[in-house]
Amino acid sequence: MVSGERSDGRRRLRWQDSLWGIGVIALVAGAGVRLLLGGASAWPSALLGAVPVAVLLVWWVRRRRVRDAKAVGTEPDDVPAMERQILKGGPPPRDPERRQAMATLVDSRQRRLRHNRWWAFPLLALVLFGTSVAWFASGSVIAGSLSLALAVAFLGWLTWFNLRFDRRLSQMRGRLQS
Structure with missing residues (x-):
């Protein structure tokens, strides 16, 4: 078995490819930008403003993966590994x-x-x-x-x-x- 593969032969999802990882990255980036623009005292509004953007981004990525997986005949979790293999x-x-x-x-x-x-x-x-x-x-x-x-x-x-x-x-x- 190749490193990073599960017992069924499919690759294990990396943290930055998981929807949770993408959501956390988007939340941190969005809140960070809003804190830079609004100052550190605006952290509640920065966090509340970044949540909808992170949710929207996760929804969009999930929708794209499902559409791509359906088009190529594979699972949505396999798409990021295939894209990485193409890029590398x-x-x-x-x-x-x-x-x-x-x-x-x-x-x-x-x-x-x-x-x-x-x-x-x-x-x-x-x-x-x-x-x-x-x-x-x-x-x-x-x-x-x-x-x-x-x-x-x-x-x-x-x-x-x-x-x-x-x-x-x-x-x-x-x-x-x-």
Whole structure:
């Protein structure tokens, strides 16, 4: 038995992949941001404001996993391990059934990534650069320059990450076909 596998052959869920782990991370991050913006004395409202966001995020992740698992013919708990295997570029599974499920997941992710690229990047660029233009128009050169630098850095990183993920999906697709 491979390390991290259960007796039935499926992988054990890592803490950051469990819905509880995702909820706690979202709650801590949301409360932390609200505390930074509102000060430490605002901790009750920060906590109460972060709870609905964490619940919404957990619901969204669960819904996505169930939909993806149904589409590829596997369990929802198997989807994060398959995604991690794709991202890390490990060898494809030997089991023909899991291999087919991973191929279907790769195709689904790549199709969605390429389909949403045409509208998501221009819309995000419009929002980010529009914010910079608004700061400049209001006369705040420092805020405009800072938001422009952040917009360029964020869009550059997002483009690099998107192309890297697309390349990893294509590489896994090639490994699954050979």
